[in-house]
Amino acid sequence: MAFEPPQRLVRALGETERNGAADWLVKLPELVQQVVGLRELTVERVQAPGGRSSLVVLVRQADGTPAVLKLAPPWARPESERAALAHWGGFGAVQLLDGDGDGGEGVLLLERLHPEMSVRSLPEAKALLEAAGTLRRLWVEPPAGQVFESVAERTGRQAEAMRTSAAADAEVAPLVDAALAAREELLASAPQARLLHGTFRQSKVLAGERMPWLAVGPDPVVGECAFDLARLVRDRVEDLIASPSGASITRRRVKRLAESLELDQERLRGWTLFRAVESGVRARRVGRPQDAELLLEFAGWL
Numbered sequence: 001m002a003f004e005p006p007q008r009l010v011r012a013l014g015e016t017e018r019n020g021a022a023d024w025l026v027k028l029p030e031l032v033q034q035v036v037g038l039r040e041l042t043v044e045r046v047q048a049p050g051g052r053s054s055l056v057v058l059v060r061q062a063d064g065t066p067a068v069l070k071l072a073p074p075w076a077r078p079e080s081e082r083a084a085l086a087h088w089g090g091f092g093a094v095q096l097l098d099g100d101g102d103g104g105e106g107v108l109l110l111e112r113l114h115p116e117m118s119v120r121s122l123p124e125a126k127a128l129l130e131a132a133g134t135l136r137r138l139w140v141e142p143p144a145g146q147v148f149e150s151v152a153e154r155t156g157r158q159a160e161a162m163r164t165s166a167a168a169d170a171e172v173a174p175l176v177d178a179a180l181a182a183r184e185e186l187l188a189s190a191p192q193a194r195l196l197h198g199t200f201r202q203s204k205v206l207a208g209e210r211m212p213w214l215a216v217g218p219d220p221v222v223g224e225c226a227f228d229l230a231r232l233v234r235d236r237v238e239d240l241i242a243s244p245s246g247a248s249i250t251r252r253r254v255k256r257l258a259e260s261l262e263l264d265q266e267r268l269r270g271w272t273l274f275r276a277v278e279s280g281v282r283a284r285r286v287g288r289p290q291d292a293e294l295l296l297e298f299a300g301w302l
Contacts, residue, residue: 005046005055012052015286024073028055031071035107041069047115051217054078058112066112067097077219078106083147084195084220085110092137093197093215094208110216113206119213120202124236127202128253131232132260134205134213139194142222148195151223152187158278159183165281172281175299179277182270186224191267196221196228202235226263230271233257237298247301254302273302 005028013021032055036043040062047056047068054072061067072078085096085108095111119127119134142148159180166176197204198219208214221227233253240246254272258265280295 006048006050008049008052009055015288020075021073028071031107032057032069035069035071039069039109041067054217056115058115061097068094068110068112070108070110072106072108074106076106078108080148080220081218082108083143084197084218087143087195088138088140090210090214092134092211093218094206095210111208111210111214113208113214113216115206117207118203119205120235124239128232128235128257129260130213131200131202131205131235132229132257134215135197135200135228135232136261138197138215138218139225139228142193142195146195146222148220148222150193151190151196151221151227154198154221155183155187155274155278161285162278162281165285169284172277172284172296175277175296176281179274179299183274186226186267186270186274191224191264193222194225196223196225198228199231200228201231224267225261226258226267227271227275229257229261229263229268230275233268233272234276234295234298237294241294241297246298250298250301269302273299276302 005025010025013025032043035041036059041059044058044060044066047058050056053076054070057069057071059067059069070078072081082096085093090096090111094113096108097111098107098109119130121127122130162176162180166173197215198221199217200215204217205213205215233250234240240250243249254269255265257263258268276295276299280292280299283289283295284292
């Protein structure tokens with residue numbers, strides 16, 4: 001199958017600091033051919049714009065059933081995603097169709113949802129409500145012998161990169177210091193750990209047939225639920241920044257989401273601060289100044 005990878009994926013891989021990103025992209029067409037042949041799949045089309053860390057291909061199985069073929073590089077932790085989807089078993093998340101993983105490392109065959117319809121297409125208040133309800137279903141006990149990293153481990157790596165950036169960029173240093181202090185305080189008193197989606201936001205919740213809304217694309221991690229909800233707080237950040245009352249809307253959103261999911265408001269605020277600063281500093285580092293400006297201004301409201 002001849003195809004051009006979506007430009008969104010190409011740009012994201014170009015920004016990554018991972019060795020081997022360019023090689024993986026070059027080998028991608030051959031990998032798709034191999035997997036499609038092995039599984040007797042019929043390709044309909046490559047999903048565009050698609051994701052930033054994986055290729056998504058709309059396919060049909062040998063019996064005609066629609067499905068999604070997802071191919072991801074090792075640093076995107078596809079086997080961790082597989083383990084989380086298997087543990088959720090389709091409850092609140094897309095169904096894994098190849099539980100035995102016989103297609104090779106980094107290959108997932110998934111239930112077909114409606115990629116053109118995410119909760120982001122709903123009015124804001126309704127979107128937040130539906131997204132939060134979906135997220136709640138995913139917060140379960142981690143499986144025995146879990147293979148997932150912890151919030152402390154993931155944010156520890158991020159914290160090191162943030163310190164390096166702050167040392168070279170005095171403009172972001174105050175926000176980085178505040179974010180790192182919040183992280184230390186939160187980890188010192190973390191509540192019971194749950195299996196988390198890890199990268200949850202409105203665009204990660206798609207319309208389905210089995211259930212109205214199902215989550216996709218987890219980068220699972222084990223930790224407190226407020227960490228998972230924090231990314232949802234800043235959804236549609238560009239609209240928040242453009243609003244004259246963006247700061248007050250943000251504070252109300254933190255309060256409303258925390259109350260709706262019975263979480264501590266200050267813990268949600270703290271993780272929202274850390275995750276916004278981390279994303280902003282990273283955007284600044286890889287040459288996305290507009291994204292960085294939005295994220296860091298948002299973080300300043302917290």
